[in-house]
Amino acid sequence: MAEKIRPMQRDELDLLINWAAEEGWNPGLHDAELFWNLDPEGFLALDLDQEFCGGGAIIRHNSEFGFMGLFIVEETHRGKQHGRKLWYARRDQLLKRLDENATIGLDGVDAMVGFYKRGGFVPFTRYRRFTISEPLRADVTNPNIVPLAKVDPQLIADLDRQCFPGDRSAFLHDWIKQPQSISLACIRGEELQGFAVMRKCRSGWKIGPLFAEAASSAEQLLVASRQQAQEEPVFLDVPDNNPEAVQLCNSHEMTEVFGCTRMYFGPPPKLAHHKIFGITTLEVG
Numbered sequence: 001m002a003e004k005i006r007p008m009q010r011d012e013l014d015l016l017i018n019w020a021a022e023e024g025w026n027p028g029l030h031d032a033e034l035f036w037n038l039d040p041e042g043f044l045a046l047d048l049d050q051e052f053c054g055g056g057a058i059i060r061h062n063s064e065f066g067f068m069g070l071f072i073v074e075e076t077h078r079g080k081q082h083g084r085k086l087w088y089a090r091r092d093q094l095l096k097r098l099d100e101n102a103t104i105g106l107d108g109v110d111a112m113v114g115f116y117k118r119g120g121f122v123p124f125t126r127y128r129r130f131t132i133s134e135p136l137r138a139d140v141t142n143p144n145i146v147p148l149a150k151v152d153p154q155l156i157a158d159l160d161r162q163c164f165p166g167d168r169s170a171f172l173h174d175w176i177k178q179p180q181s182i183s184l185a186c187i188r189g190e191e192l193q194g195f196a197v198m199r200k201c202r203s204g205w206k207i208g209p210l211f212a213e214a215a216s217s218a219e220q221l222l223v224a225s226r227q228q229a230q231e232e233p234v235f236l237d238v239p240d241n242n243p244e245a246v247q248l249c250n251s252h253e254m255t256e257v258f259g260c261t262r263m264y265f266g267p268p269p270k271l272a273h274h275k276i277f278g279i280t281t282l283e284v285g
Helices: 010-022 031-038 081-095 110-118 153-163 169-176 215-229 241-252
Strands: 004-009 043-048 051-062 065-073 103-108 122-132 145-147 182-190 192-201 205-210 234-239 254-263 274-280
Touching: 004 081, 010 031, 010 043, 010 051, 010 065, 031 051, 043 081, 043 192, 051 081, 065 081, 081 103, 103 110, 110 122, 110 254, 122 241, 145 215, 145 241, 153 169, 153 192, 153 205, 169 182, 192 215, 205 215, 215 234, 215 241, 215 274, 234 241, 234 274, 241 274
Parallel strands: 065 103, 205 234
Antiparallel strands: 004 043, 043 051, 051 065, 103 254, 122 234, 122 254, 145 182, 182 192, 192 205, 205 274
16 A cells, blocks of 8 residues: 655645544634644644545744644554554654754543654643533623623733743634634723634634633633633633633533543643643644
C-alpha cells in the first residue's frame, strides 16, 4: 500500500472535522474555517494509495510555541502503524517550523499518553470536560456582564497573553466574532475582570476560553453563558492545576464527561494558571 504524508487541503480539513464529530469530539460548527485561518500551513494529511485517510494539526502559534491536535486516522486503517508515522512526521515538521528550544503542546487521551511520552512529551496537568444540561431557572441581570465587542481589544489581548503562550490577537478577533457564538466580558469600572467565548457545537455549546482575574468573575461569566445557552447543554474544559476552576464546576453541579492530559515537548510555558478557568480548544490549543 503506497503511503504519502503531505500538506492538507482546505476541503480535507472539513472531512477531518467530520471524523472528529463521529469520534464524539463535538467540534464547533465553524471550527474548520477558524482553524485553517489560524495557520493554513498547519495541517498534514496521510494518503494511502492516493486516498486521504488521516491527518492532524501542527499549528505554529508563534516562533516559540506550537500545538499538535486533531490527530485522526480513518478507522479502517488503524492499528497498522500508519498513524505512528503520521504523528512523528507531524512532530518533526512542526519542530522545523519553530525556533530552537521552542515548546510544543498537545492534549492526550489516556490511551495515548504512553505513546506521546515515548515521542518526547512530558505530562503537565489534567484537563477535565464538564457539562450541564439544566438551564438556569432565574433570569439574573448582571450589570458587570457586557458584550465582549464593547471592550478594548488591547485589554482582551493583555489578559489572553497571561493565559496563553504568545500573542494571538488575529485569531482572537476571528474567534470572538465567529458566527453562532456569544462573547461576554466581566468588567469593574474600566477594568476587564474576565472574558468568555461560547460557540455553537454539533451538540450544545462549548465555552472556551474562560479567563478571569478571580473565581467570582469566572462564575459571573459562567452564569451569563448558561443563561444564553437556554435549554441546550454547555461544556467547559477545565485544568486541574487551577483548583478553583474545578470547584466552580462542582458548585454548579456540572458532570465530568471526559478527561485528557496536557503534555509538552520542551519547557512548559509560564502562564497565570490561576486565571485559566476554561481552555480555548483541545484541537489547536
